[in-house]
Amino acid sequence: MSADAYAVTGAILIALGFYGLVAAHHLLRRVVAFNVIGSGVFLHLGAYATRYGPPDPVPQALIITGIVVALSATALAVGLVVAHALASGRVALPEEAEDD
Amino acid sequence: MDAIVVLLAAPLAGAFLSIAAPRLAVVASALVCVVAFVAIGLLGAEMLELGPAIVVPGNWGVPLGIGLEADGKAVAFLAMTALVMAGVITAASVEFAPGSGRRSFGFWPLALLLWAAMNAMILSRDLFNLYVGLELLTLVAVGLVALSGKADALAAALRYMIFALIGSLLYLLGVVMIYGAHGMLDMGLLSARTPAPADGLALALMTAGLAAKTALFPFHVWLPPAHAGAPAPASALLSGLVPKASFLIALRLWSEAMPDIVRPEALVLIALLGAVAVFHGGLLALRQVRLKLIIVYSTVAQLGYLFLIFPLAGGEGAAQPWSAGAWSGVTFHAVSHALAKAAMFLAAGLYMRAVGSDELGAIRGLARSMPMTTFAFGLAALTLMGLPPSGAFTGKYMMITAALASGQWWWGVVLLGGGLLSALYLYRPLEALFDGEGPAEIIRPRRREELAPLFLAAAAILLGIFSAVPFDLIYVGRPDAAVTGL
Numbered sequence: 001m002s003a004d005a006y007a008v009t010g011a012i013l014i015a016l017g018f019y020g021l022v023a024a025h026h027l028l029r030r031v032v033a034f035n036v037i038g039s040g041v042f043l044h045l046g047a048y049a050t051r052y053g054p055p056d057p058v059p060q061a062l063i064i065t066g067i068v069v070a071l072s073a074t075a076l077a078v079g080l081v082v083a084h085a086l087a088s089g090r091v092a093l094p095e096e097a098e099d100d
Numbered sequence: 101m102d103a104i105v106v107l108l109a110a111p112l113a114g115a116f117l118s119i120a121a122p123r124l125a126v127v128a129s130a131l132v133c134v135v136a137f138v139a140i141g142l143l144g145a146e147m148l149e150l151g152p153a154i155v156v157p158g159n160w161g162v163p164l165g166i167g168l169e170a171d172g173k174a175v176a177f178l179a180m181t182a183l184v185m186a187g188v189i190t191a192a193s194v195e196f197a198p199g200s201g202r203r204s205f206g207f208w209p210l211a212l213l214l215w216a217a218m219n220a221m222i223l224s225r226d227l228f229n230l231y232v233g234l235e236l237l238t239l240v241a242v243g244l245v246a247l248s249g250k251a252d253a254l255a256a257a258l259r260y261m262i263f264a265l266i267g268s269l270l271y272l273l274g275v276v277m278i279y280g281a282h283g284m285l286d287m288g289l290l291s292a293r294t295p296a297p298a299d300g301l302a303l304a305l306m307t308a309g310l311a312a313k314t315a316l317f318p319f320h321v322w323l324p325p326a327h328a329g330a331p332a333p334a335s336a337l338l339s340g341l342v343p344k345a346s347f348l349i350a351l352r353l354w355s356e357a358m359p360d361i362v363r364p365e366a367l368v369l370i371a372l373l374g375a376v377a378v379f380h381g382g383l384l385a386l387r388q389v390r391l392k393l394i395i396v397y398s399t400v401a402q403l404g405y406l407f408l409i410f411p412l413a414g415g416e417g418a419a420q421p422w423s424a425g426a427w428s429g430v431t432f433h434a435v436s437h438a439l440a441k442a443a444m445f446l447a448a449g450l451y452m453r454a455v456g457s458d459e460l461g462a463i464r465g466l467a468r469s470m471p472m473t474t475f476a477f478g479l480a481a482l483t484l485m486g487l488p489p490s491g492a493f494t495g496k497y498m499m500i501t502a503a504l505a506s507g508q509w510w511w512g513v514v515l516l517g518g519g520l521l522s523a524l525y526l527y528r529p530l531e532a533l534f535d536g537e538g539p540a541e542i543i544r545p546r547r548r549e550e551l552a553p554l555f556l557a558a559a560a561i562l563l564g565i566f567s568a569v570p571f572d573l574i575y576v577g578r579p580d581a582a583v584t585g586l
Binding site: 027 | 164231232238242246249250254255258259262265268272273279280
């Protein structure tokens with residue numbers, strides 16, 4: 001039961017994150033949305049680990065690796081957002097309106 | 101076999117060295133080239149005798165360990181990567197000479213990491229390991245797009261990154277579902293799994309993610325600004341190599357890991373998107389006035405061809421006699437496109453530096469003052485049009501044969517129509533280059549900068565002339581029925 005609760009929470013996070021990634025224009029918001037989706041996917045994967053019998057250690061190893069990858073992607077994205085803001089004075093992509 | 105490990109470790113080691121000692125970056129890259137060519141040669145020779153080579157590092161058996169496997173297609177893609185890298189490294193050793201600022205400091209580690217990521221994705225058979233490779237490739241490619249540091253390049257890099265991250269997450273979600281249903285991630289093991297209800301959705305998610313990264317229509321909008329905004333050697337890597345890796349994974353999923361659950365309509369849908377990309381990219385290429393944008397839209401079109409293989413070699417087609425020809429055809433096509441496209445970008449970079457612009461009006465008549473570069477550009481154009489004797493002609497011929505053998509002649513029409521369209525859009529830059537006297541004062545490229553595109557374009561042509569050895573090599577690892585069928 002509790003594993004399913006984690007899986008459902010993961011699914012909700014994924015949905016929220018995708019909405020944010022597509023609907024938000026502010027680039028930092030999009031970076032945050034990407035991380036929300038990532039957390040949802042990892043939660044989902046973690047829920048699988050306890051679904052049948054004794055906990056399966058492989059998903060934990062995958063999640064740790066995934067978190068490292070997501071962290072690197074976030075670092076690069078934030079770096080690009082800052083560089084783009086300094087070079088263009090904008091926090092959204094060129095053809096998109098800046099929301100606040 | 102050790103060659104597989106060397107092919108993963110050498111570019112990584114080179115990347116670290118080029119960060120630790122930036123002055124040695126070119127030497128390190130050249131060294132990696134030599135090591136890689138030797139390793140690929142040994143691997144290919146071994147495979148022709150013994151069949152596919154498999155390594156499980158650390159001796160942890162699959163599924164706990166992660167399997168690396170080189171079959172014929174893998175070696176062809178490895179060789180493609182090494183050849184393009186060699187050409188680009190030669191050309192970039194002038195533009196990004198060590199010690200010439202931030203851009204040159206960034207280029208070398210990024211290029212070598214890109215090589216490591218390509219090799220990892222070509223050799224890996226573990227879905228999660230492929231995810232890590234996919235992310236490494238994406239982050240490095242985004243870095244290359246942003247290399248110039250200008251506002252529009254940064255915006256293009258960000259747009260690319262948003263698409264690529266959505267693609268990664270979709271792919272990862274599919275992988276998670278596969279693990280949840282089967283408790284394993286190795287493609288070989290998955291092909292023998294008991295099908296689960298969620299498999300179809302998982303495959304769809306992974307395919308959508310990979311399609312976004314391969315810039316399949318309609319996910320291609322990020323590609324033109326990203327590839328056109330990067331410096332020429334970076335564009336050559338981005339356009340020639342990067343999309344091929346995600347394409348290879350998608351094709352392996354559909355034809356090797358889970359062909360049993362694939363529905364014929366889904367295969368037709370993917371190929372239809374590819375066909376739309378061929379015509380959409382081609383028509384947009386016709387309307388561009390900048391050389392680099394013509395080349396970029398040609399990439400959108402040429403990537404579309406690759407997806408025509410899905411109904412020929414995916415799903416039930418995977419076991420049919422024509423699938424071997426389709427696989428070989430698409431491999432020939434992918435490799436010759438990579439070589440020709442890299443040559444074209446390098447040549448375009450030289451024109452751009454010579455006259456300060458890549459507008460068709462500005463490069464008018466440059467054939468007279470830059471004959472060697474223009475010869476390379478012409479050879480590359482021949483390959484992109486799919487004319488004999490290029491490797492792309494061999495590839496197209498085999499794909500058309502497979503399309504006819506499988507009773508799906510309409511994909512052959514797309515291949516021929518796309519070739520015609522590419523002749524039209526490449527005629528315009530060629531006509532401009534050969535028109536008139538050209539400007540009197542230009543910035544001349546160095547000799548080795550002119551040799552690099554010529555080497556790449558010539559390799560694409562030679563691939564068609566000496567196609568027998570690569571032909572045998574690509575077949576290694578195919579089921580027997582699929583080899584002897586046609």
